[in-house]
Amino acid sequence: MIARRLFLLAASLLPLVAWAESLVIEPKHAKFDTATAFSTVQQRYTVVNNSDKPVRIKDWKAIAGHGEVKGLPEVLAPGERREFEVVLELPGKLGSALHRFAIFTDEPGVERYRFTLSGFVLSLVSPAHAVIDFGKTTADAGGEQKVTLSASEKTPLALQRVVSAPDWIDARVEGTTVSARIRPAAALGMRAGVIQVATNLPQQPFVEVTTKAIVEGALRPSTYGVGMKPLQVGERATASIELIYTGRSDLAALKVDAPEGWEVARSACQSELPPETRCVRIGLARPLTETGRSTGFFTFRLAGEPDLAIPFGVIALGKDQTIRELVIDEGKELGNSGYVDVAKALQQGTAAGTPAPVAETTAAAPERIAHSEGRGPVKLAWSARNDDKIFGYVVYRAEDRAGPFVRISEQPIARKEPAAGSDKADYAFVDASVSPGATYYYYIDVLGSDGEQRRFSPVLSKKVLK
Incomplete structure (x- = not known):
């Protein structure tokens, strides 16, 4: 009986042995130092074939983010170790960045080998989000x-x-x-x-x-963007847009261009409007046959007028499927059971020439600032409450209180976890490039997790004694 059980156990393990992954990538999760937007990041990796058979590498892919994998061998012999690199041409997107990659081989039963490269991207230019x-x-x-x-x-x-x-x-x-x-x-x-x-x-x-x-323009819609509520496959996505026209062309000649599969219908406007207002109601509908997100534009064309393009978005869910990423705000304040106006956020509180509001990064004021005197170097010290919206701190220096100030911390001073029993962490920065007899002026910025910098400390004067 024992021998039979051992045989069955060995037989059940055979597929696992046959499909064991041969390659090991090190490091599997690499991190780059804080980098500036539009700079180039290079990260080296090692791939090892731990099997007793050669492995052919067929392809690679950036499955999240972007980047280029260079130097991969076509074939790895048993026991062979080779280096390759990932080159990232960083875009203008700021904050935490995560790039996922995969290597595909000819091994049966092995789907892919995954590895990542992550880090933080900041801008040297202010405002960071202009x-x-x-x-x-x-x-x-x-x-x-x-x-x-x-x-x-x-x-x-x-x-x-x-x-x-x-x-x-x-x-x-x-x-x-x-x-x-x-x-x-x-x-x-x-x-x-x-x-x-x-x-x-x-x-x-x-x-x-x-x-x-x-x-x-002369052709004005009731909404400038349409987002439909999440629906199930088999249901119909529907939307309606009322268009008021104040120009000289014939509104009856309006053409509606919608993506394939959308049905277009015209009717009288239902809104209460002044007499003789020219208005048409455009109904749009499409049966949902596949799961996923669908986006595009409804374009309205009228002779003598510029085109009007209205973006739309809809999500089709399968049976018992849930939304993992919320992309449409269905708040009750929108008060619209038919469709959600995705342009509302853009329209709210927006006036010509007024920048859109930026969420503030809340940083606790420094609890203490230490003033150094002596022959140098100058040491700045402070403590601050922990806040996961903060990535770190940046130090600036000038030789005159009025500036110009120049960044002197090569890398941001990373946010720390507070000591046990405290809600604050201690920080220090040492400036060794000072001259005896000179007075220097400093201030500290907080670098938010969104890449935006905001003032953290007042201007501090430091005199270096001879």
Whole structure:
């Protein structure tokens, strides 16, 4: 009986042995030092074949994030160890970054080998999330909107040229200011894009400015963006948009371009409107046959008028499937049981020339600041309450209270966990590059987990004694 049980156990393990993973990637989860936006990160890995058979590497893929895997061998002999690297050309996205990769081989039963590269990306240019918000406007309104950038680096910031801009924007740079104007022929609707500008900073060759607007014309919709509630496969996604027209063309000639599968119907507007108002109600419907997220545009065309494009989004769920990522706000304050207006957040509180509000990073004020005297070096010390919205701290120095201040901490001073029994952590920074008899001025910024910097301390004076 015992022999039979051993035989059955060995037989059950055979598939597991045959499908054992041969390769080991080290490190499996690598981290890069804090890097600046638009810089290049290189990370080396080692791959080892621990089996007694050669393994052929067929392909690699970035399954989350981006990056390029270089130097992978085509075949690894038994026991062979080889190095390869991942090269990341970092984009302008700030904060924590996680990139997942996979290697595919010819081994039966082994789907993939996964490994990651993560770190934190910051901007040397302030504001870190620069925005030009036109609010609600018309294409022929004219007038520029501007944002002025700055950088507390050893090399004073100079903007060199506009590298790219949305097709509805004319952009230019002068000194440290980016200016933008909506083009007269810009299409109507909710518009957004990014202006990329070249800088003179070797550590950060580019900076981005987000632009957004709601461009209005003679054809005005009841909503500038439509997000439908999550639905089950087999149900119908429906939406309706009322269009008021104040121009000279014939509204009956309006053309509606919708993605394949969408049904379009016209009817009279149901809103209470002044007499003689020209209005049409467009109903849109589509049966949902597959799970997943679907996005696109409904485009309205009328002779003599710019096109109006309205974005939409819908999620189709399978049976008993739940949403893992919330992408549509179904708050009761929207008061709309038919569809959710995804443009509402953009429209709320937005006025021409007023930047969109940015969430504040809450940083506790420093509990104490130590003033150093002597022949140097200068030591700054402080304590602060722990806050997971903070990534770290950045130190700046000047030789005059009025500035200019220059960043002197090469890397952010990482947030610490407080000591046992305390809600505060202690921090210190030593500045050794000081001269006897000189007075220096410092301040500390807090670097939020979103990549935004905000003032943490007042300006501190430190005199180095001879």
